[in-house]
Amino acid sequence: MLQKIYDWVDERMDITPLWRDIADHEVPEHVNPAHHFSAFVYCFGGLTFFVTVIQVLSGMFLTMYYVPDIENAWESVYYLQKEVAHGQIVRGMHHWGASLVIVMLFLHTLRVFFQGAYKKPRELNWIVGVLLFFVMLGLGFTGYLLPWDNKAYFATQVGLEIAAATPFIGDQIRTLLAGDPSIVGAQTLTRFFAIHVFFLPAALFGLMGAHFIMIRKQGISGPL
Amino acid sequence: MSDKKQVSRRQFLNYSLTGVGGFMAAGMLAPMVRFAIDPVLKPSAAGKFKAVAEESELTNEPKRFTWKINQKDGWYESEVEKSAWVYKNENGEIVALSPICTHLGCTVDWGSNEEYPNEFYCPCHGGRYKKNGVNIPNTPPTAPLPLYEHKVEEGMLYLGQAKSRGSGV
Numbered sequence: 255m256l257q258k259i260y261d262w263v264d265e266r267m268d269i270t271p272l273w274r275d276i277a278d279h280e281v282p283e284h285v286n287p288a289h290h291f292s293a294f295v296y297c298f299g300g301l302t303f304f305v306t307v308i309q310v311l312s313g314m315f316l317t318m319y320y321v322p323d324i325e326n327a328w329e330s331v332y333y334l335q336k337e338v339a340h341g342q343i344v345r346g347m348h349h350w351g352a353s354l355v356i357v358m359l360f361l362h363t364l365r366v367f368f369q370g371a372y373k374k375p376r377e378l379n380w381i382v383g384v385l386l387f388f389v390m391l392g393l394g395f396t397g398y399l400l401p402w403d404n405k406a407y408f409a410t411q412v413g414l415e416i417a418a419a420t421p422f423i424g425d426q427i428r429t430l431l432a433g434d435p436s437i438v439g440a441q442t443l444t445r446f447f448a449i450h451v452f453f454l455p456a457a458l459f460g461l462m463g464a465h466f467i468m469i470r471k472q473g474i475s476g477p478l
Numbered sequence: 479m480s481d482k483k484q485v486s487r488r489q490f491l492n493y494s495l496t497g498v499g500g501f502m503a504a505g506m507l508a509p510m511v512r513f514a515i516d517p518v519l520k521p522s523a524a525g526k527f528k529a530v531a532e533e534s535e536l537t538n539e540p541k542r543f544t545w546k547i548n549q550k551d552g553w554y555e556s557e558v559e560k561s562a563w564v565y566k567n568e569n570g571e572i573v574a575l576s577p578i579c580t581h582l583g584c585t586v587d588w589g590s591n592e593e594y595p596n597e598f599y600c601p602c603h604g605g606r607y608k609k610n611g612v613n614i615p616n617t618p619p620t621a622p623l624p625l626y627e628h629k630v631e632e633g634m635l636y637l638g639q640a641k642s643r644g645s646g647v
């Protein structure tokens with residue numbers, strides 16, 4: 255049945271080369287942990303992607319209950335965690351995943367660094383990777399405010415002061431992020447929400463696309 | 479073609495399409511960017527003076543006073559509590575200090591650390607300030623505590639905006 259549907263589409267659209275291009279290629283021996291166990295270090299990039307997929311999916315579902323309003327944000331998080339079936343799991347996925355994704359990203363970066371895999375011709379992909387790292391930190395920073403509890407509030411207070419320490423334009427950056435020169439409040443929460451669920455994920459997808467296209471184009475770096 | 483400077487049909491079309499496209503992109507982006515940066519360009523609201531305490535309550539020891547202001551945060555209006563550490567110095571001048579640590583914005587306390595009884599102490603990273611609010615070198619803060627504008631009318635102390643005192647020691 256499935257084969258028939260596939261053939262029907264393929265006959266009209268010729269989709270086989272499309273997915274072959276993306277998925278049908280050999281894993282070189284030196285990156286396959288089945289051959290050399292130490293090759294597990296090559297998994298961290300894929301694990302980062304895996305956790306990112308969890309973040310995106312669990313985040314999308316969280317927004318079904320979450321509201322970025324200072325009167326209701328905390329209550330909505332409390333409700334989705336305590337009252338909604340499996341809410342604790344969905345929020346837990348997003349909560350713990352947010353830390354795990356940074357850990358995986360860091361391990362992946364260490365592997366690339368210590369193997370010298372960033373060298374010519376892969377310099378551009380290193381740069382894209384660094385941008386991905388900043389976007390990920392931005393997601394962590396903006397997401398942390400959203401539950402609107404005391405920890406969230408003061409962490410953001412401190413983070414904004416750090417941003418305000420930028421030479422010359424520090425105060426402007428702070429206001430741009432917080433939505434107000436001195437208050438961390440209603441406008442901060444809506445801004446952080448918008449940045450967290452729309453702006454940064456958009457940047458994330460663009461950069462990930464570039465990252466993966468470059469990997470396919472250049473292949474994985476050779477054995478040490 | 480005879481004249482080297484002449485623009486080919488292809489170039490002409492390229493230029494005009496780039497121009498039109500750029501114009502359309504700018505027309506779309508300009509309102510959105512202005513929308514996003516509005517908070518930075520809004521003039522800051524001037525602070526009003528508020529009655530905080532009777533002048534007779536002030537001593538040489540910094541005391542914490544609180545008062546309420548009506549705060550407008552975009553569409554959200556609320557009453558919030560402000561606080562200041564106020565005392566009279568040797569010359570009888572009133573000193574009203576903001577309790578917001580100039581390191582990363584925690585709240586400082588007077589004499590709360592037993593090791594530094596006559597200083598303002600910040601619990602977050604151990605920031606310290608002298609009684610006059612000047613930060614103590616080799617602790618995290620890099621500037622003195624801001625001073626509130628103040629005035630005394632009919633025995634009442636009024637406080638206005640906290641003004642930062644620039645970089646300290």
Ligand code: HEM
Pocket residue numbers: 306309310311312313314316317320331345348349351352355390393394395397398399400401450451455
């Ligand atoms: C890799 C990407 C992401 C990271 C690192 C991240 C990080 C975070 C963090 C640290 C929190 C605070 C969680 C907590 O304290 O429980 C949070 C909350 C939230 N995030 Fe994300 N996030 C990511 C992607 C997304 C996406 C794509 C969406 C939606 C489309 C989303 C929607 C939300 C929502 C609605 C909340 C508030 C609910 C809550 O606090 O439990 N996130 N995020």
Ligand code: FES
Pocket residue numbers: 579580581582583584600601602603604605618619
């Ligand atoms: S915030 Fe006060 S010492 Fe860091």
